[in-house]
Ligand SMILES: Nc1ncnc2c1ncn2[C@@H]1O[C@H](COP(=O)(O)OP(=O)(O)OP(=O)(O)O)[C@@H](O)[C@H]1O
């Protein structure tokens with residue numbers, strides 16, 4: 001009992017001394033995008049990253065997702081079964097498995113899967129995380145309704161849809177059969193007010209259900225509504241980490 | 254982590270004093286697809302043909318997991334290798350005439366592969382060939398037409414049907430959509446993706462085209478002048494290429 005309480009309080013994600021440099025060989029450009037970042041996200045926590053353009057927010061999310069290769073430091077993930085793994089150094093094959101089964105990543109743009117229907121795209125994300133096909137399809141239907149993607153669009157390919165529709169489909173896929181850790185990079189950037197609210201509500205439910213969420217939102221209203229903690233980045237460094245009110249106030253002043 | 258199905262190590266091929274590929278290595282899990290990307294002449298097709306056994310490697314190991322333990326494909330006799338090619342390892346070539354007899358019917362090409370694996374019952378063979386052609390979207394009424402009367406895309410579909418006829422555990426694809434018109438290539442790519450997704454086959458996909466690799470694989474290696482210069486998750490190779498050559502490839506692909 002004691003044991004399991006203790007372990008459930010351990011963070012799902014623990015980023016330690018994370019550095020990320022980019023070297024563009026042909027033009028000899030070198031950028032230090034993250035300079036030793038520390039942060040944690042617990043189960044049911046929603047940590048929002050804020051900071052100016054170029055501060056390193058997307059870079060941080062991608063280092064966790066491992067579509068960027070961290071230069072040094074650690075990205076500890078406590079997996080569903082309790083096992084710890086350092087995503088910064090883990091074998092690609094292992095990262096591929098963990099990604100598929102435990103992590104959701106929703107970027108600003110849909111990674112278009114041509115010639116596959118909206119319903120399939122969403123359901124497949126659930127199947128990858130271990131849902132049965134029927135179950136995944138049922139959940140996909142619910143998720144698409146929740147983000148107001150009408151039934152008339154389910155059979156078409158997402159590639160031909162509008163940016164806002166794609167974004168909602170992306171979100172439905174990334175949150176289906178909820179991942180253990182959800183990474184969100186401006187997931188409501190191209191949505192109108194009504195759709196934006198629907199998507200934010202879905203994200204809010206997930207955190208309440210115990211998903212660890214690390215996000216970047218363009219608008220601070222969304223941060224206020226959802227974040228349980230806010231981490232401010234400036235030039236690749238964490239400059240504040242605390243309660244949303246406090247950090248937002250600090251940054252505003 | 255899932256069990257490995259294919260493990261390639263130190264694979265090297267010299268043609269006289271010309272190096273075609275050197276020290277190529279990677280490991281693939283059962284049911285996984287890995288990509289080999291590089292421009293023409295980078296040694297990627299040579300590496301694939303060494304794995305298939307069509308080209309004799311100068312050195313290296315190609316371990317394939319089979320019931321009863323791993324075997325080194327480079328140490329097989331010719332007879333063993335031919336046997337393996339019937340039901341365990343299939344290769345799909347860019348040029349359908351390498352994988353098919355164009356002067357035989359679509360059904361006949363598939364029947365040939367089935368009979369090699371011991372199928373004897375005529376109607377069972379017909380019905381299996383029909384199922385396979387249906388699966389790759391070749392109209393059943395073309396089953397008894399000579400493959401040479403087929404379009405390029407259709408030939409490639411027949412080649413795929415033949416390659417998976419005996420449910421191989423390892424499928425090697427060498428530029429499977431290169432040379433086809435864009436829309437035809439897209440259809441064939443879709444078909445390959447669905448074959449990879451719906452079967453437990455382990456696959457190695459060779460292509461110079463980053464979009465093909467990104468559609469079919471989750472991990473890939475990058476080859477340049479016979480060497481592996483970088484390995485990674487496919488999206489990482491695109492978004493955060495480390496090696497100067499990969500960076501060049503990516504920026505060229507972005508146009
Ligand atoms: N793939 C990349 N290659 C080279 N440099 C990169 C790459 N990705 C990010 N950078 C650089 O890293 C720094 C941080 O960028 P990042 O995209 O993380 O900022 P951000 O905080 O997400 O900004 P925004 O709010 O504009 O999205 C920038 O200087 C950027 O140019």
Ligand SMILES: [Mg+2]
Pocket residue numbers: 057058059
């Ligand atoms: Mg960003």
